[in-house]
Amino acid sequence: MLESPSHSDDDLLRLIARGHEPAFVEFYRKHQKSVYHFAFHMSGQTEVAEEVTQEVFLTVMSVAKQYDSRRGSAVSYLYGITRNFVLRCLERERPYIATLDDVESEHANTLVQERDLLGELARNERIESLRKAVLALPPAYREVVVLCDLNEMDYAQAAGVLGCAIGTIRSRLHRARALLMEKMRAAERCAV
Amino acid sequence: MNADERDLLEGLQELAAEGPRQAPVHMEQRLLSEFRKRSRRRRARAWISAASAGAIAAAIAVLLWIGPLRPQHPVLSQDAAVFADETTAGFYPLPDADGLPPVESAMVVRVQLPVASLELIGFPVNQDRDSDPVEAEVLLGQDGLARGVRLVD
Numbered sequence: 001m002l003e004s005p006s007h008s009d010d011d012l013l014r015l016i017a018r019g020h021e022p023a024f025v026e027f028y029r030k031h032q033k034s035v036y037h038f039a040f041h042m043s044g045q046t047e048v049a050e051e052v053t054q055e056v057f058l059t060v061m062s063v064a065k066q067y068d069s070r071r072g073s074a075v076s077y078l079y080g081i082t083r084n085f086v087l088r089c090l091e092r093e094r095p096y097i098a099t100l101d102d103v104e105s106e107h108a109n110t111l112v113q114e115r116d117l118l119g120e121l122a123r124n125e126r127i128e129s130l131r132k133a134v135l136a137l138p139p140a141y142r143e144v145v146v147l148c149d150l151n152e153m154d155y156a157q158a159a160g161v162l163g164c165a166i167g168t169i170r171s172r173l174h175r176a177r178a179l180l181m182e183k184m185r186a187a188e189r190c191a192v
Numbered sequence: 193m194n195a196d197e198r199d200l201l202e203g204l205q206e207l208a209a210e211g212p213r214q215a216p217v218h219m220e221q222r223l224l225s226e227f228r229k230r231s232r233r234r235r236a237r238a239w240i241s242a243a244s245a246g247a248i249a250a251a252i253a254v255l256l257w258i259g260p261l262r263p264q265h266p267v268l269s270q271d272a273a274v275f276a277d278e279t280t281a282g283f284y285p286l287p288d289a290d291g292l293p294p295v296e297s298a299m300v301v302r303v304q305l306p307v308a309s310l311e312l313i314g315f316p317v318n319q320d321r322d323s324d325p326v327e328a329e330v331l332l333g334q335d336g337l338a339r340g341v342r343l344v345d
Binding site for chain 1: 196197199200201203204205206207208210211212213214215216219220222223224226227228230231234235
């Protein structure tokens with residue numbers, strides 16, 4: 001292990017490029033959750049999230065020496081790689097992703113038994129509808145929702161990751177939320 | 193912010209907290225073993241490059257020393273090809289040598305390499321002894337770049 005686990009991402013990437021194993025471990029542990037979380041919410045599938053996470057860190061091993069901090073932060077660099085892999089997977093698995101059965105089977109076992117069973121069922125149903133609505137968004141809108149609303153990234157960071165202006169993020173997020181609200185209202189009408 | 197928006201944001205917060213939060217534990221091990229493998233390969237390549245650089249320097253020194261003794265007219269290219277074939281026999285090609293031009297005139301230099309570098313040419317390597325030295329001959333092409341390696345006994 002590194003003596004001090006507080007290296008900056010730039011330092012870690014430099015060390016990784018030189019083959020420093022503890023630096024790779026630290027970098028992986030620091031970022032794997034957000035990479036996995038982003039891939040999972042973009043695809044709705046754990047298999048895709050795992051595949052993407054693995055590919056992202058294998059790529060980091062190979063291209064760490066090409067990282068240039070003047071061109072953007074390490075987090076943007078990492079999300080840029082992640083995004084490319086996710087979009088490639090979405091393209092490849094388009095007919096299979098975001099279908100109702102897939103998403104339900106992924107999370108069927110996450111239902112928790114609580115005292116207020118009805119309330120819990122309603123809550124799970126609402127989250128499930130929302131998950132489907134997010135997965136049904138066009139990728140350009142989905143990624144801003146996943147980055148800003150699910151991964152708690154601020155607009156500036158999201159703009160760095162997606163390589164666009166902050167205003168674009170703001171307008172896409174506004175449009176994405178409007179689409180989500182429409183979908184949720186439609187789902188509620190169907191339920192009634 | 194209206195009530196619908198508030199509900200949506202609350203729902204998104206709940207969604208963010210749902211589902212798997214991180215990659216499975218075995219992934220770290222898998223990536224680490226790949227990282228180690230790549231580091232070993234990188235070290236071996238560095239050793240071979242360093243050995244080749246030393247060999248090139250030695251070759252240049254030798255050529256400068258014997259230069260005045262060379263005949264005015266070079267040997268025919270046919271002879272050179274035969275010489276190259278005989279010389280390259282028994283050498284294991286290096287992975288990066290495929291893209292290099294064919295050997296027309298060669299030089300063989302004896303060097304010491306770490307055992308780990310043998311992994312590059314497909315030898316099974318004992319991981320515990322991968323930094324031990326082993327004596328080998330490196331085949332250098334007319335451009336001074338390493339083409340192959342041959343173990344000395």
